[in-house]
Amino acid sequence: MRKKFLVILSLFIAMILCFTAPAVALADTVVVNPGGGNVTVIVPTNPGDGSSTIVTVTEDEPVIGDMVSFAEHEWYVIGTDSEGVIAPKGCYTLFAKNNDFGSSAFRAGAAGETNNPTAANYKDSDLQTAMENISNGFSSAEIANIVPRATLDDIKGDAVTDQLFWPIGNNEMNNMYDAVKQFDAIYWGRSGFFGSTATDVFIPPEDSTRSLSTRSSSTRSTTPEAADPKKFSVYAYNQDGSERWEAYAGVLGTWASTANYVFAVRPAAYVKTDAVEKIETKEYKAVIGSQIQFAGYHWYIVGMGDAGPVPGPANTVTLFAASSIKDETGECINSYTDTNYADGELSTVMKGLSDTLGLSAREKALITDRTLTTADGISGNSVTTPFWPLSIDEYEAIYEYDPSFLTDTPGWYYWLRTEYGAYSCIYSVNTKNGSTTTIYGNTNSFWVRPACYLDLSDLFFASGDSGMGASVGALPSKLEAPLYGSLQNYNFVMHDDTLSLSMIGAAKQRGSSLTFHYDAVQGEKHYLSYLVERASEPGIPVYYGQAVNLSNSGSGTVTVPLTSDGNMRTGIPLVNGEYILRFYTEDRSQDSVIFAGDTVDLDIRVEDNLVYINNLKDVSPATMVGSMGIDPGQADVEAGKQFQFSAFISPFTETGWFDPVLIWDVTGASSYGTSISQDGLLTVALNETSTELRVTVTSRQDYEMQCVSLVTVTPHVHVGTLVAGTPATCTESGTKDYYTCVCGKCFEDADCTTEITDLDTWKILSPLGHDFVWTYNGDGTHTGVCQRDGCEETVTDNCSGGEATFFDYAICEVCGGEYGELIKYRATTDFDGQTYYYETFGEAVDALGEFSTTAEKRAVLKLFDNIDLTSALTFNTGFITLDLNGYMLKQTGSGSVISINDGANFILTDLSGATATHNYYVAEDGLWTFYDGDLPAEAAGAETGVVTGGVITGGNASDGGVYIDGGTFTMTGGTVAGNMATNGGGVYLNTGTFNMTGGAISGNVATSGGGVFVFGGTFTMEGGTISGNTAVYNNNGGNGGGVLVDGIESATGLFTMSGGTVSDNDATYYGSGLYLYTNGNAEIGGGYFGGSIYEDGTISVSGGYFAEEFDTASLAENCVLQDVSALGGATFDGDYKDGFTYAVYAKGVVSISTEENIVYDGFPVAEGVDFTVEGADGVTLPYSYKAEGGDEFTAGLPTNAGKYAVSACALNGEKQFISIVFDITIAKATYDMSDITFADGNFTYDREAHSIAISGTLPGGVSVSYDVGYKVNAGKYTVTATFTGDSANYNAIPNMTAKLTIAKAYYDMSGVTFEDGSFTYDGQAHSLVISGTLPTGVSVTYAGNDKTNAGEYTVTATFVGDYDNYIAIPDITATLTIAKAAPAYTAPTDLTVVAEGTLADIALPEGWAWKDGTVQFAEAGEYKAVAIYMPADTANYNPVEVELTITVLEPEGLSGGAIAGIVIGSVFGALIIAYGVCALLFKKKIVSGAFFEKIYPFVKD
Secondary structure, rough: OHHHHHHHHHHHHHHHOOOOOOOOOOOOEEEEOOOOOOEEEEEEOOOOOOEEEEEEEEOOOOOOEEEEEEEEEEEEEEEEOEEEEEOOOEEEEEEEEEOOEEEEEEEEHHHHOOOOOOOOOOOOHHHHHHHHHHHHHHOOHHHOEEEEEEEEOOOOOOOOOOOOEEOOHHHHHOOOOHHHHHOOOOOOEEEEEOOOOOHHOOOOOOEEEEEEEOOOOOOOOOOHHOOOOOOEEEEOOOOOOEEEEEEEEEEOOOOOOOOOOOEEOOOEEEHHHOOOOEEOOOEEEOOOEEEEEEEEEEEEEEEEEEEEOOOOOOOOEEEOOOOOOOOOOOEOOEOOOOOHHOOOOHHHHHHHHHHHOOOHHHHHHHOEEEEEEEHHHOOOOOOEEEOOOOOHHHHHHHHHOOOHHHHHOOOOOEEEEEEEOOOOOEEEEEOOOOOOOOOOOOOOOOOOOOOOEHHHEEEEEEEEHHHHOOOOOOOOOOOOEEOOOOOEEEEEEEEEEOOOEEEEEEEEEOOOOOEEEEEEEEOOOEEEEEEEEEEOOOOOEEEEEEEEEEOOOOOEEEEEEEEOOOOOOOOOOOOOOOOOOEEEEEEOOOOEEEEEOOOOOEEEEEEEEEEEEEEEEEEEEEEEEEEEEEEEEEEEEEEOEEEEEEEEEEEOOOOOOOOEEEEEEEEEOOOOOOOOOOOOOOOOOOOOOOOOEEEEEEEEEEEOOEEEEEEEEOOOOOOOEEHHHOOOOOOOEOOOEEEEEEOOEEEOOOOOOOOOOHHHOOEEEEEOOEEEEEEEEEEEEEEOOOOOOOOOOOOEEOHHHHHHOOOOOOEOOOOOOOOOOOOOOOOEEEEOOOEEEEEEHHHHHHHHHOOOOOOOOEEEEEEEOOOEOOOOOOEEEEEEEEOOOOEEEOHHHHHHHHEOOOOHHHHHOOOOOOEEEEEEEEOOOOOEEEEOOOOOOOOHHEEEEEEOOOOOOOOOOOOOOEEEEEEEEEEEOEEEEEEEEEEOOEEEEEEEEEOOOOEEEEEEEEEEEOOEEEEEEEEEEOOEEEEOOOEEEEEEEEOOOOEEEOOOOOEEEEEOOOOOOEOOOOEEOOOOOEEEEOOOOEEEEEEEOOOOOEEOOOOEEEEEEOOOOOOOEOOOEEEEEEEEEHOOOHOOOOOOOOOOOEEEEEEEEOOOEEOOOOOOOOOOOOOOOOOEEOOOOEOOEEEEEEEEEEOOEEEEOOOOEEEEEEEEEEEEEEOOOEEEEEEEEEEOOOOOOOOOOOEEEEEEEOOOOEEEEEEOOOOOOOOOOEEOEEEEOEEEEEEEEEOOOOOOOEOOOOOOOEEEEEEEEOOOOOOOOOOOOEEEOOOEOOOOOEEEOOOOOEEEEEEEEOOOOEEEEEEEEEEEEOOOOOOOOOOOEEEEEEEEEEEOOOOOOOEEOOOOOHHHHOOOOOOOOEEOOOEEEOOOOEEEEEEEOOOOOOEEEEOOOEEEEEEEEOOOOOOOHHHHHHHHHHHHHHHHHHHHHHHHHHHEEEEHHHHHHHHHHHHOO
């Protein structure tokens, strides 16, 4: 019966296909539903008719990703003997789960090395040793269950064989689940890669994201350097499974090897299946209780066919919304209901929910309507609806299955459909906890949470999210149901025959991928996807992939990766075996179930990681290769060089699709670095030892189409590349130029004839040292500036070398400058025009005796240092001058300082005017004691002072610091101070002459004559000072503080004073100034005398100034002792000094007359002009004056205007005293302003400041100021000039005024233009702008700009500026024209009309009209006609005339022959299709071979 049904069905389908387009058979479909170790497969037999088959597959054995136990360790299964990391037959590949096996360096001996080509070799590494030692912890029985790995691939260096345990390889890592890659420590891998550049070799260990180079022949680096095997890195893996690069080796990078880093040891091993105990299985979600995405919402699957808490029709699943439905605003829909469900608002909402949810027609077609009756928990009339609320029974069934399904966003209720008893209340559910309540439906509005039946009749297949998460272009992912406990959902893939697909491919492809041409349905979120089934289990998809995103184009060429090609791709590569590859167009645009079109199938197989096509089946064959070639056919290539090959390929015919891609390969190489790129660039490694290579180019679409070129490898010839050195600097080493060859050797010359074996030493250039040019700085230092290019070194140092003399400084041997000090000479002698220099004072004194001196030729002894004497400096003969030169001559022994005897003429001077100073303090007895440095402790509190100039001190003899006995002593300078004696502390004149014209005798102490003791000689004082000396009583004496004069009757002493000063001396008893013994005489005719005078001898006073009154009996005849302080002091007498109150003068009288009109002229009133002296000639009057009402006189004559009293108290030429007082009036003067004018000023604004000022030269002492200063801005200003002068002596000057005018300026607009502008409408705003540069401070605004629509507009440019200072700029205008544009349009096509028709019979799209609709077509054919396209926006677009193509058809009706042909063709086509269907059913085991044999003759005939 079934066979008969199938025959009838087949014939029926064949009949139908005669009138419809043939379709590719839909694949068997599957829903994977693991549970309890079993896999449930739903296989719809004929999608669309509801029939299906259910198959159960037992899955008790571990699968990839499961956790197992072996040898008391936990392991992941990462491979079986058919998939994953392939294991030997009867074994699993296991990978340690936990960090149980210790840690190790990769190769500790390579720590920090930068030139160790074996650092990354696995063989004999520390890591290999650690792996081999793992077996020490296993029993012999456990080791017997481990199958050694014969050869360990994917490593660097020599082969390693028979390994029980081994590190993971990077290609193996690419085939693992992410969860398996993760570990609780960084762990070593075994494989690595060659860097494409030097820096790829040496990557810091923390950088694990750098792009990687692969080692496959198709993607190797194309430079000889990158091919050098010394540049290699080993993979290690972080805790998250990501890669890191370690164990670097090589010489060109900057990072040393990290092979000594210690990471975890994580082994893999082949273990027999019966020794493995499964301890954890991935648990998958059952279909019932899972979720799917549909109509933008998540739905719980609460029934599947007649199973589950809410069962439904066959081939359906019952869906229950996981949340209440929201409206377009995002708010939950509220609805009332009724006890008669069919009449309530809730029923209406449910019926219209398809539109509310925005379901597409395809989605609506998937919903199976349900008819609800009272048996289904409603009251009232029955109702048919696509969506419906739960009944109370369905609610309770779900509650029992999983009450969490019933909760929703807390806060409200959603309706059930069942009435509560007879109380007119309806059940509702609390969204917070899923509990029910009852309430009136017509007065309360609750949320809507629907259920529905989803029809699976057109189900293609189903899988969890993770199984369909492959990215476009990646390797396929494994289809799996959602994991239990995860957030993954099911994806239902439904059939949609509108998603068409056709593909073209070549049958003889071979590689890790396959290439096809495709034509699919383009669309947003459309993909060219595929499924992979094992040929041994057809109808059960195992893998899923996405090849192309069809959002932008539905046609193109795609290469689909299926096995590992060495690149880092996500997904799982296919392992050896036979497969069915099924492509289809996939539509994910609905945010709902996924739709799939009919599949395009082909059979493939995988051998040794290469994919072959067994049968193209539904794939159309590509055009065959016609011809191909390679150029050159043979070549010689030097080791270390590159060579470019070329090739061509062409199709057999020009029709159909053809794959022009060529694949290049090179074989016969001994070095890993020898490779060829996919554009034919051959790279021969430097260390290539093979002498012959074979370059092959193969057609990608036909691996049997190959061309070969034989390559002879010639020995490497060194070619030098300059490595420019760095010149040495003054302080830094440099490097020499040298040459490197790509082989790594270095040479001294470009021809590479002289090899450098020790480059690091050879190339070093020593520092040059500085080339200083030195300049003397004038202070004993010199500065050197380095003259070498680029050096800015500057050094300052002390001068050195050379010898100084008395006269010449040392000459620096470095810079040539004079520096340092001259050799110090302590004294010089001058004689007869010649100067002699001495290092010691004694040498100078000794030299004096060698000079023959006369009064005309004196010898001069000059000090250049302070001199300490141990005995008196004695002069017995000769004419000698001692110049102290500011220095000190000090007696440190006993006796006088200087002794002058008969025959010696001695002058003491300080001629050089030296400013050297000498500090002293005053001892209790009045002696000045000189000291160096700090004040001695014993002098604390004492009076101190400073002497400027030369000093004679330290004398301590009985007779003075300077002792004169018969010789002549003349003192013109210097200071005799700090000497102590019995007689004459400063000077003792025994006999001879002492002339004093300058210098000072001070601070000396003696019993008699503190300053000078005169005994029997003559002391003449014409200048100088005797002060501060003391006569101290010491059992006798105590007289004559300043000067004491004595003698004997036969040789009296005489003191004559005509100048100088004697003052401030002290005596214990008498004569603080002067003490005259009986034989002492004194004549005072001038000078200044202070202190008392004791007169036992004879004294005559004819002049001078005195601090104290004295007995007038001492006055000379006709002299007067006058108190000059009462007469104005210094005003009265120009020689007057404060403290010397009394003066001695002769007597005399004069009179004075004055002028009446004296006017101020800037000068004092003048004798003989403004007043006249009368009564005596030759009188010089020292005048003084005081202003009217004043109290004190001021020296001189008045100058300024006013009334004055003038006093004249003075001396005439005969030293006669005169006195008179008279009045003088000085009137104010008038300034001469005749040369001064003040004119108006006119300017134009220029942003500069302007002012006006007077002209002419003001009188002296007069200044002018203006009330208006500088002005910048335009305007008129009145300026007043005010004059200030000497108001005390001049009359006031009247003010002057003038006008300052600043006129407004014109802006320079000569460079500014405003041109008309024309545009074509383009929907954008257009404007005009001025050209040129505006003056500073001027801006422009526009009126009438920013126009979009077509038209003519006037644009006005208005200028804004500083119109307070500039004349306003007038507006300017221009015309803005926007022309209408030509519209964009799509010309109508496929325009047809039956012969005899007119253009008016042909309907045109909106906006189109025929230019002449009356045109008629008489015969069939193709014609041209003009149509006018009128754009909707006629304001901005012009209408256009377009010539369109018209196809004129024959009138309808077929001939008998045509009809007969169609009928015959249809019948024959039906028979062929029927045969094809039967053949398919036979292949699917649906019909038997006997049945097929019965229908075959019918079809064949």
